[in-house]
Amino acid sequence: MPMETANMFNPASKVSKISHCSSMEQYKQMHDKSLKDPEAFWGEITKEFHFEEKVKGKFLDYNFDITKGKIFVRWLEGAKTNICYNCLDRHVLAGKGDQVAFYWEGNDPADAEVVTYGELLKDVCRVANVLKAKGVAKGDRVAIYMPMVKHLVVAMLAVARIGAVHSIVFGGYSADSLADRMMDAQASVLITADAVWRGPKLIALKEIADDALKLCSAKDLKVKMNLVVQHMNKVTAPQPASNGTAANGNVAKKTHFDDKGNFKVNWDPSVDVWWHEALSTVSSECDPVWMDTEDPLFMLYTSGSTGKPKGVQHTIGGYMLYTATTFKYSFDYHQGDVYFCTADIGWITGHSYVTYGPLLNGATSVLFEGVPTYPHTGRFWEIIEKYKVSKFYTAPTAIRALMKFGDEPVKKYDLSSLAVLGSVGEPINPEAWLWYYRVVGDSNVSIVDTFWQTETGGHVITPLPGATPCKPGSACFPFFGVDVALLDEEGREIKGEGEGYLVFCRPWPGMMRTVYGNHERFETTYFKKFPGFYCTGDGARRDSDGYIWVTGRIDDMLNVSGHLLSTAQVESSLVEHPSVAEAAAVARPHSIKGECLYCFVTLTEGNSFEDKLIAELKNKVRSKIGAFASPDFIQLAPGLPKTRSGKIMRRVLRKIAVGDKDFGDISTLADPSIVEKLFELRPKESKK
Ligand code: WTA
Numbered sequence: 001m002p003m004e005t006a007n008m009f010n011p012a013s014k015v016s017k018i019s020h021c022s023s024m025e026q027y028k029q030m031h032d033k034s035l036k037d038p039e040a041f042w043g044e045i046t047k048e049f050h051f052e053e054k055v056k057g058k059f060l061d062y063n064f065d066i067t068k069g070k071i072f073v074r075w076l077e078g079a080k081t082n083i084c085y086n087c088l089d090r091h092v093l094a095g096k097g098d099q100v101a102f103y104w105e106g107n108d109p110a111d112a113e114v115v116t117y118g119e120l121l122k123d124v125c126r127v128a129n130v131l132k133a134k135g136v137a138k139g140d141r142v143a144i145y146m147p148m149v150k151h152l153v154v155a156m157l158a159v160a161r162i163g164a165v166h167s168i169v170f171g172g173y174s175a176d177s178l179a180d181r182m183m184d185a186q187a188s189v190l191i192t193a194d195a196v197w198r199g200p201k202l203i204a205l206k207e208i209a210d211d212a213l214k215l216c217s218a219k220d221l222k223v224k225m226n227l228v229v230q231h232m233n234k235v236t237a238p239q240p241a242s243n244g245t246a247a248n249g250n251v252a253k254k255t256h257f258d259d260k261g262n263f264k265v266n267w268d269p270s271v272d273v274w275w276h277e278a279l280s281t282v283s284s285e286c287d288p289v290w291m292d293t294e295d296p297l298f299m300l301y302t303s304g305s306t307g308k309p310k311g312v313q314h315t316i317g318g319y320m321l322y323t324a325t326t327f328k329y330s331f332d333y334h335q336g337d338v339y340f341c342t343a344d345i346g347w348i349t350g351h352s353y354v355t356y357g358p359l360l361n362g363a364t365s366v367l368f369e370g371v372p373t374y375p376h377t378g379r380f381w382e383i384i385e386k387y388k389v390s391k392f393y394t395a396p397t398a399i400r401a402l403m404k405f406g407d408e409p410v411k412k413y414d415l416s417s418l419a420v421l422g423s424v425g426e427p428i429n430p431e432a433w434l435w436y437y438r439v440v441g442d443s444n445v446s447i448v449d450t451f452w453q454t455e456t457g458g459h460v461i462t463p464l465p466g467a468t469p470c471k472p473g474s475a476c477f478p479f480f481g482v483d484v485a486l487l488d489e490e491g492r493e494i495k496g497e498g499e500g501y502l503v504f505c506r507p508w509p510g511m512m513r514t515v516y517g518n519h520e521r522f523e524t525t526y527f528k529k530f531p532g533f534y535c536t537g538d539g540a541r542r543d544s545d546g547y548i549w550v551t552g553r554i555d556d557m558l559n560v561s562g563h564l565l566s567t568a569q570v571e572s573s574l575v576e577h578p579s580v581a582e583a584a585a586v587a588r589p590h591s592i593k594g595e596c597l598y599c600f601v602t603l604t605e606g607n608s609f610e611d612k613l614i615a616e617l618k619n620k621v622r623s624k625i626g627a628f629a630s631p632d633f634i635q636l637a638p639g640l641p642k643t644r645s646g647k648i649m650r651r652v653l654r655k656i657a658v659g660d661k662d663f664g665d666i667s668t669l670a671d672p673s674i675v676e677k678l679f680e681l682r683p684k685e686s687k688k
Contacts, residue, residue: 019466034480053080082288084161087359107370108236125286127158138163143187147196163289170346175211193229199374202252232263293317307568311516322510326458327357340366341393378409393422425562433472451475457510481508502540503533558587573624579607598657600637
């Protein structure tokens with residue numbers, strides 16, 4: 001082990017002592033083997049799972065070089081399996097039916113429920129039977145728009161059990177976004193819930209889903225069923241707080257509840273079906289459908305630089321091996337651990353590390369419906385104490401938001417059960433890393449800064465908590481099966497120390513296989529820039545010790561609170577407003593969100609830039625994308641800095657957004673004088 005210094009932290013000895021991988025030597029050996037002989041490495045792991053039929057063709061076949069033909073990746077050719085069977089039946093058959101799969105913890109601390117593997121399996125079979133009765137079959141797409149409740153896990157596994165494909169849309173997206181995604185996937189069924197409290201706020205999911213379904217039917221998408229979980233009658237509503245923080249909840253209570261306090265929903269009997277009623281009429285047994293390993297498991301939409309989201313498609317076999325293995329090694333999971341990932345299942349982190357990774361390992365997890373600051377800022381720590389959580393996984397934006405409240409809300413709780421703390425979503429700044437380590441982890445934990453993407457399916461660069469000495473802010477080294485390179489602009493590989501484009505040289509089992517319905521977009525987005533490599537879109541630096549530091553996106557993508565957005569997506573929402581002629585959105589650093597949106601708008605003739613318009617524009621983005629995408633700043637732009645060929649020079653806008661006059665060379669601009677004008681028009685609140 002290297003000497004521990006202010007910049008280098010050794011794994012906690014309590015983790016190393018029992019770890020699946022407890023030294024860098026062991027990591028290197030395993031990593032070498034995974035690259036030299038993928039079949040031997042992953043073949044060994046397949047033995048832990050149930051395959052109805054074994055591999056008959058090539059274990060791995062692929063083409064990463066677009067100049068040689070179509071890009072494709074195939075693992076475990078000819079094998080058949082079912083991921084739901086491997087998540088549930090396998091454990092129940094092994095006598096673990098009574099083991100807790102999830103401790104569900106509600107938005108309000110008064111609400112909690114325990115769900116075992118056996119109960120989960122029965123409910124999954126019931127929902128699978130309901131879907132089958134509606135004619136949902138192998139390959140059909142089912143959209144899911146739900147809060148963080150056990151029913152969400154049940155729904156996705158039921159879809160997988162019958163060989164259908166789930167498309168989960170995060171419950172913070174707007175009706176427009178939900179409809180766009182349902183249209184793209186041509187989903188024939190939607191599964192949702194009446195509503196949910198998120199902190200003090202009401203999210204009326206069914207109402208939003210109703211609007212989305214109207215948009216879909218206007219475009220001729222026939223949705224056969226909207227299966228609705230009745231959730232509101234089971235949970236505690238926010239109480240009016242003395243400081244008025246639950247105000248939003250109280251307004252909601254007046255408009256969304258009847259006199260008896262029941263939550264009101266509009267009901268269309270031709271599509272709407274209550275979940276509990278449908279489940280009461282069907283059997284709790286349902287045979288799994290045996291699927292080809294390369295059949296699709298799900299699609300999950302992620303932002304694309306053209307503004308139209310891409311349906312990232314994952315397949316069954318490789319994703320299963322990869323999420324199971326990364327979960328086991330990155331968190332060093334052992335029986336008896338209690339694991340808590342705070343991500344919403346609507347994002348990839350929830351897919352891979354709330355549902356599939358943990359269940360494939362037979363783990364016990366906390367499933368949390370609420371937010372970190374409600375009803376108090378110690379909510380995460382309270383939950384960790386309550387369930388004696390040993391492995392905890394959250395995002396830098398949450399860590400930074402909680403750091404603001406100081407150490408006291410953390411120190412109130414006994415967090416001595418913690419052994420591994422994970423981070424995901426964006427580069428973690430060393431200050432947040434150190435606070436996480438010292439205050440939350442009491443300097444007696446291993447931290448894992450896991451780098452990955454919706455597209456990669458699971459962790460691709462990460463420390464291993466029993467083996468890797470960490471440098472705060474570095475995601476460290478590639479996971480098993482992952483072959484990393486850094487390239488310069490011309491595609492030349494940078495060996496040793498240096499900075500460049502982060503790419504991968506060959507497929508790992510969990511990587512995406514295509515963009516749903518648009519294979520060409522898959523090829524051009526990820527494989528065209530550097531033939532022979534998968535291009536992440538991120539930049540990275542390798543230091544003299546070989547550590548990888550991901551520096552962030554190098555395309556027109558921004559990362560708000562760990563959620564990727566494309567500037568094009570935001571701009572196209574803004575220009576839909578009749579007063580806006582043109583818009584440009586850029587990222588501005590933000591102390592909690594990591595980055596926030598700063599937008600420039602050029603108005604159409606005769607419109608003036610007033611507070612009312614600013615509010616309307618913010619609302620436009622919220623309703624087109626979702627509340628999380630709301631811009632922090634909107635400024636008037638009499639013109640945009642464009643090159644003579646008409647390309648917006650975004651780096652200049654990024655400088656203006658932060659009030660930096662060091663513009664660099666702007667001589668190629670068609671009208672350089674616009675830069676000074678824009679600088680003067682910066683909104684007052686942006687100067688803080
Ligand atoms: C960023 C989230 C640095 C990165 C799992 C990536 C990170 C994008 C890290 C994917 C990390 C995620 N360090 N950057 N540990 N984790 N990112 O698809 O820019 O929502 O490309 O997947 O988040 O975001 P996505």
